[in-house]
Amino acid sequence: MDALPRRSRNIRVGLTLLAGAVLLAGTLWGQDDHFPFGPFRMYAGSNPPDDPAPDTRIEGVDATGAVVGLGEQSTGIRRAEIEGQQGRYEADPTLLRRVADAYAQRHPDAPPIVEVRIVIRWHGVTDGRPTGNAVDETVVRWQAAP
Amino acid sequence: MNTSRRIGAAVSGWLTEPVPRGRVAAFRTLVYLFVAADLLVFTPWIRDKASIPGELYQPLFVGRLLPLPTPTPPLVNLIFWALLLLALAAATGRAPRALGWAVFALYFEWMVIAMSYGKVDHDRFAFLVALAVLPTVGRARHGDRTESEAAGWALRVTQIAVVCTYFLAAWAKLRFGGLEWMTGSVLARAIIRRGTELADLIAQVPYLLIAAQFGIIAFELLSPLVFVVSPRWRQAVVGFFYSFHLVTIATITISFAPHLVAMTSFLPLERLRPVERLRRLVRRGVQRGDGDHRAGAHLHGQDAEPLPTEPPAAPSPAAP
Numbered sequence: 001m002d003a004l005p006r007r008s009r010n011i012r013v014g015l016t017l018l019a020g021a022v023l024l025a026g027t028l029w030g031q032d033d034h035f036p037f038g039p040f041r042m043y044a045g046s047n048p049p050d051d052p053a054p055d056t057r058i059e060g061v062d063a064t065g066a067v068v069g070l071g072e073q074s075t076g077i078r079r080a081e082i083e084g085q086q087g088r089y090e091a092d093p094t095l096l097r098r099v100a101d102a103y104a105q106r107h108p109d110a111p112p113i114v115e116v117r118i119v120i121r122w123h124g125v126t127d128g129r130p131t132g133n134a135v136d137e138t139v140v141r142w143q144a145a146p
Numbered sequence: 147m148n149t150s151r152r153i154g155a156a157v158s159g160w161l162t163e164p165v166p167r168g169r170v171a172a173f174r175t176l177v178y179l180f181v182a183a184d185l186l187v188f189t190p191w192i193r194d195k196a197s198i199p200g201e202l203y204q205p206l207f208v209g210r211l212l213p214l215p216t217p218t219p220p221l222v223n224l225i226f227w228a229l230l231l232l233a234l235a236a237a238t239g240r241a242p243r244a245l246g247w248a249v250f251a252l253y254f255e256w257m258v259i260a261m262s263y264g265k266v267d268h269d270r271f272a273f274l275v276a277l278a279v280l281p282t283v284g285r286a287r288h289g290d291r292t293e294s295e296a297a298g299w300a301l302r303v304t305q306i307a308v309v310c311t312y313f314l315a316a317w318a319k320l321r322f323g324g325l326e327w328m329t330g331s332v333l334a335r336a337i338i339r340r341g342t343e344l345a346d347l348i349a350q351v352p353y354l355l356i357a358a359q360f361g362i363i364a365f366e367l368l369s370p371l372v373f374v375v376s377p378r379w380r381q382a383v384v385g386f387f388y389s390f391h392l393v394t395i396a397t398i399t400i401s402f403a404p405h406l407v408a409m410t411s412f413l414p415l416e417r418l419r420p421v422e423r424l425r426r427l428v429r430r431g432v433q434r435g436d437g438d439h440r441a442g443a444h445l446h447g448q449d450a451e452p453l454p455t456e457p458p459a460a461p462s463p464a465a466p
Contacts, residue, residue, distance in 0.1 A: 001164055001292070001293040001294070001295070002164070002167075002292060002293065002294040002295060002296065002297075003164075003295055004162055004295040004296055004299075008296070009158055009162055009295070010158075012161065012162065012282075012299045013157065013158045013161055013162075016161055016299075016303055016306070019275075019303075020306075020310075023271075023310060023314065024314075027314045027317050027318060027321070028317075028321070032206075032261075032266035033206055033207045033266075034206075034207050034208075035206050035207070035208065035257070035258070035261050035266050036257070036270075036271050036274050038266065039314070039317075039318040039321065039322070040268045040271070040310075040311055040314050040315035040317075040318050041268065041315075041318040041319075041321075041322055042267075042268045042269075042315065043319075043332050043333075043336060044315070044318045044319040044321070044322040044323050044327070045322055045323055045327075045332065046319075046322070046323030046324055046326045046327040046330045046332065047330045047331045047332060047335060048326070048330060048331070049329060049330060049331050049356075050331075051330075051331060053331065053334060053335040053338045053339065054335075055338055055339055072191060072194075075198075076191060076194025076195065076197055076198055077194075077198060077202070077263065078191060078263075078265055080264070080265035081202075081263040081264035081265045082264070083264070083265075084263075084264025084265045085202065085204065085263070085264040088204075095201065095202075098198075098199040098201050098202050099202075101199050102197060102198045102199060102202075105197040105198075106197055123338045125331045125334050125335070125338075127352070127353070128329075128330070128331045128333070128334050128353070128355050128356050129334055129349055129350070129352070129355065130334055130337065130338050130349055
């Protein structure tokens with residue numbers, strides 16, 4: 001058997017305890033920003049059993065008037081990333097132009113996007129089960145100057 | 147004093163409980179092959195960050211601390227290709243330290259890019275730990291049965307990271323969601339946002355989703371028990387972990403792929419030997435073709451390991 005020299009073993013044990021302590025601190029007080037030691041907060045939020053569920057999408061209107069989906073396929077920006085920065089977009093709607101830029105980057109021949117909006121479809125929930133009803137709400141919109 | 151020293155020795159003995167070097171060799175190949183697969187198949191969207199305006203880059207704490215540069219198309223492409231080539235080279239087991247550290251550094255930067263646009267994923271803590279500790283093992287040949295404490299530590303801390311991902315996720319649910327998490331509508335939300343047809347069916351059953359929420363918290367809080375059960379039960383518990391992810395894939399399309407790879411650190415991987423098996427099959431085929439019916443005599447030659455007869459998940463006395 002290959003045994004570890006005492007010093008190597010102590011370093012390993014020390015590193016394990018240190019990393020464990022940092023991870024524990026991240027779980028107790030950290031945020032996603034502290035990746036990879038942040039809290040494992042996937043689906044950790046809590047909603048009352050009758051709270052409507054948001055289904056966010058981002059869409060644009062091109063110069064021909066057609067509505068264009070600006071999801072991950074067409075811009076490379078994931079939906080959760082739009083939601084994660086929703087506060088920034090609301091504070092400064094002109095930032096939505098960057099989403100149109102990302103679309104143009106990947107679709108150089110497509111008609112230009114003249115409007116970008118973030119729409120939340122609120123699905124009804126009762127007793128923790130979807131009801132099948134939904135309403136749309138546009139939370140932020142940017143329009144190109146005519 | 148004596149007691150605390152004894153506890154210290156027990157902890158350090160447990161953390162470095164020796165495993166066959168061949169197990170780390172197999173784990174290493176799997177992990178580095180997954181890095182390549184992750185780049186190409188599992189998270190190809192990270193490469194798309196090349197075409198996203200820098201204004202949308204909101205670097206994580208570590209990205210601001212170091213400070214890592216704002217991604218540009220040349221930078222993203224450079225990391226992509228360097229990581230792909232180095233990971234494939236590392237999968238051969240050659241230059242385990244140099245290649246291992248390089249892959250860890252590049253993959254870490256790749257993750258900082260991925261998580262710096264408004265969404266942080268939580269499916270790869272254990273995988274990052276595996277990448278960080280694999281280089282410390284040094285050389286390990288496939289099929290080598292020599293027990294090694296360095297190999298044991300690398301696998302043990304990866305296992306701990308896997309279990310932390312569960313246990314601390316329950317903790318985070320209680321921190322952010324509170325006890326109401328269990329009676330809330332989190333699963334209904336997940337199904338509305340990304341559910342499959344199977345999930346839509348399940349969602350129709352009254353109170354099933356709420357029961358599932360209780361089940362998830364219980365499973366996550368109890369997950370550390372995997373370390374105290376007997377080796378035979380340990381494989382069953384790991385099988386249960388995998389089945390949990392099978393259900394989440396089938397219902398809300400969340401794969402946790404890197405975590406699943408890290409979790410193979412619980413399995414006696416050294417018994418797999420896929421290349422050896424293939425070689426043997428080919429050799430057997432060739433010898434049949436030559437009309438040599440005494441092929442078996444050659445098969446137990448010097449570099450031919452005895453074929454593993456049990457399936458990989460079978461309990462092993464050498465299991466960690």
